[in-house]
Amino acid sequence: MTTMMERTRQLVGAEPSRTLRYVPVAVLAVDLAMMVVVGALALYGREQLRFLNPVDGVRESLGVAGPLIVAGWIAMVALVGGYRHDAFGSGTAEYRSVVNASFLTAGLVGIGCYLAKFELSRGWFLLAFAIGLPGLIASRWLARRLLRSARRHGFLQVRVLVSGTPDHIDEVTDVLRREAWLGYRIVGAVTRERDLVEETATGVPVLGLATDVTMVAEDAHADVIVFASGGLDSAKEMREKVWELEERGIKVVVAPSLDDISSDRITVRPVGGLPLIHVDSPRWSDAASFGKRLFDVVGSAMLILALGPVFLFATAQIWLHDRGPILFRQKRAGRHGEMFECLKFRTMVPDADRLIAELLADQDHDGLLFKMKDDPRITRPGRWLRRFSVDELPQLFNVLRGDMSLVGPRPQVQREVDLYHGGMSRRLLVRPGMTGLWQVSGRNDLSAEEAMRLDLFYVDNWSMLQDVAILVRTAGAVVSSRGAY
Structure with missing residues (x-):
């Protein structure tokens, strides 16, 4: 076992970069900067467009209400999951969180001002949300482009250990290597004892047995474990490994034997605690x-x-x-x-x-x-x-x-x-x-x-x-x- 651990250290190299933890902070800073610009533009527009400023005397209220609304807007984005580590770089969840948070904030501000009889400038309110939503989406799009570019050049990588049979390990590896912008770096694999080899056909080093996945993951400094088909023999064993990995802060991803199917066609419905994956019919018609x-x-x-x-x-x-x-x-x-x-x-x-x-x-x-x-x-x-x-x-x-x-x-x-x-x-x-x-x-x-x-x-x-x-x-x-x- 000691020999296997030493081999793992030699193959996987140094510890992963800790820069990944600052990605949400960087995106938060960009969003805050965008909101400051949006608030200033909305105030300027209210002053210039007279039809948006029918009542004088409410500008002073913006000195307090404006920053509070901006802070609440950002807090709402955070509450709906807009700053989760797994929200960045792929999928539509990141954009959905921004859109949902913006509409929720607009609704709460409108209802709150009505109930409290607070005279908030309607011109500023309309301009802030009309400019702010596209602005936030644009800033997220730019952040995504920068993040993907960095990942393609080998930065901000997520270290991945794959568990499964050699064939399924190679299937997962092919996809993750092809989609380099995701930033998943395969550091190795674990298999069942009967499938144990030095490396798979695509050159992924096998670092140990699937039964020892937690120990191997810690030694390889893995951020994510991908369980492909054939990695473990039972649902009970899978559940126990997920518990062990959870305690050590290592994320778990399950990769079923399905590929080239869009997320729109997949629905997961738990039945008696068993997650069943339903795949809709192809949409060529x-x-x-x-x-x-x-x-x-x-x-x-x-x-x-x-x-x-x-x-x-x-x-x-x-x-x-x-x-x-x-x-x-x-x-x-x-x-x-x-x-x-x-x-x-x-x-x-x-x-x-x-x-x-x-x-x-x-x-x-x-x-x-x-x-x-x-x-x-x-x-x-x-x-x-x-x-x-x-x-x-x-x-x-x-x-x-x-x-x-x-x-x-x-x-x-x-x-x-x-x-x-x-x-x-x-x-x-x-x-x-x-x-x-x-x-x-x-x-x-x-x-x-x-x-x-x-x-x-x-x-x-x-x-x-x-x-x-x-x-x-x-x-x-x-x-x-x-x-x-």
Whole structure:
């Protein structure tokens, strides 16, 4: 046992940074600064906008009421969990806490002033909450961006020990390593005695037995224990380990054998003390709803009108370069595999399709989601058209016709569809899109397997809110040009 403990110390390295404990304090300081600015802006606005200041003589009351309201607002954010360690960096809980606290504070202030017959400036009240809520959300968004950036660069890491069978340990590790912005650093794993190995297939060192998880966690300075499938033999043993870890301030996370399912589809319902995880049906059928189609028609029509000058400029550039066709038309697989003519501005030489077989052979590629840097078929204007995704704009007419959607998996040619295996054909359950989840997650820098995984996640977990978020992120991806070639 002593040898195992010494090996653990050698593998996991030094103690974790204590900077993590100051993250809530830093966010609190940012929120306080934002509230001071909001209070000052509301006071200034009340003075400048005369229609918000019908009654004089209440300004003096703001000297006392203003700071109290700001302090109460921050206290309410804290009460609803806005400064919990696990509230930062991911999910919507952080933003929900800010929104809920803001409405609760506004309601309590209004009711309190009415019951106490306190003459609070209505102009200041309206401006404070009208500016304060977006301001708090913006400050939290900025804090989240900074936190994720720090975690991607190796700072503010949470040390994680995984308990389970080697295969399930690797599944959890793959997800946590892929989502580096979460800040979870795998320091090791523990397994049952019959599964004991030096390290798992992905290189996670096995530091001991699952029955000794508490001792190993302390020795590895772990902040979190993730219990994957097969880590312990019974619910009783799990309960006892959770009690032991709780006494030592180590957090516990249970990772069931479910992945790529959005939280909106998962509900936990305890039955007789047993937590049952209910998974709703996939939502691909909702992606064909009337609301999404209306959104596509209105959105594409507005974009065509707004981007008219860009269409004209791109057309001129392509024609002047080689006097060839302006548009590239190609048969692509749409919803349920029905073929349609996909439109793009031509970015390659006219005989580009004839050269594809030769390029696939040279690149030793199977043809699924084929892209290559420095493709010799791309023309000079085609490079900037691709760099800023201008070549995709004619597909707005495909959206209007109903062949495509603004958001969805990218349409593929029949040669690529023929390579589908397993669940890949689920991509064809929805209309293909001009942009999608994998485009805003790295575009062509992602492997074909990762791009396919993101497309399948979109199909099974569709929501209108996710579509809007993807469109917003698409603008950033286009400007940065990351992964575009």
